Amino acid sequence: MNPKFTVIAVVIAMCLVCFPASANDIAKNICAACHGADGNSVNPEWPNLAGQHAKYIVQQLQAYKSGVRENPNMSAMVTNLSDDDILAIGDYYAAGEPMIGSIETDQIAAGEALYRGGNMEKNIPACMACHGPSGAGNPGAAYPALRGQHAKYTSIQLNAYRSGARKTGAEKKATMQSIALKLSDTEIESVSRYIHALH
DSSP states (O other): OOHHHHHHHHHHHHHHHHSOOOHHHIIIIIIHHHHOTTSOOSSTTSOOOTTOOHHHHHHHHHHHHHTSSOOHHHHHHHTTOOHHHHHHHHHHHHTSOOOOOOOOGGGHHHHHHHHHHOBGGGTBOOTHHHHOTTSOOBTTTTBOOOTTOOHHHHHHHHHHHHHTOOOSOHHHHHHHHHHHTTOOHHHHHHHHHHHHTOO
């Protein structure tokens, strides 16, 4: 973890205590530093939040706040957020439009096959079973929208599930870890690139 970003996150979190702001201000002026003014991050290692389901965003912010999901920068950011702040931030980003990426034509097939059909030989279900044919996710079940997500970020998260480093609650942790454990490096990269251009 880059210590520079950790220091920045701590300073911002301390400022929130001294100068309370509305959730919209937090999203626009603080979250935007990493996730983009419109919820589309310019850094491929940080997630796009625009168009993400509010319920999923709330779930993840609460996971950071409780320590179930570990990230020093995000933990510092959410420490002083109230439940109402978190709900409002979820609503703010859910109203945004995700920026869809692109993929080279010759790279589509492998990622599309896994996303839409899974890999029956390895007992890997199709990604679209939970995340939808267009990557729009399932808001009721809090399965995240994936469409347009940075390939690098998706790859990082799949690797984190595979190693056990990412934990977001017993049920979803078990589901994603069991799937990720069966994915090869090549499969992770292929499906991540496909998701980046999915819409």
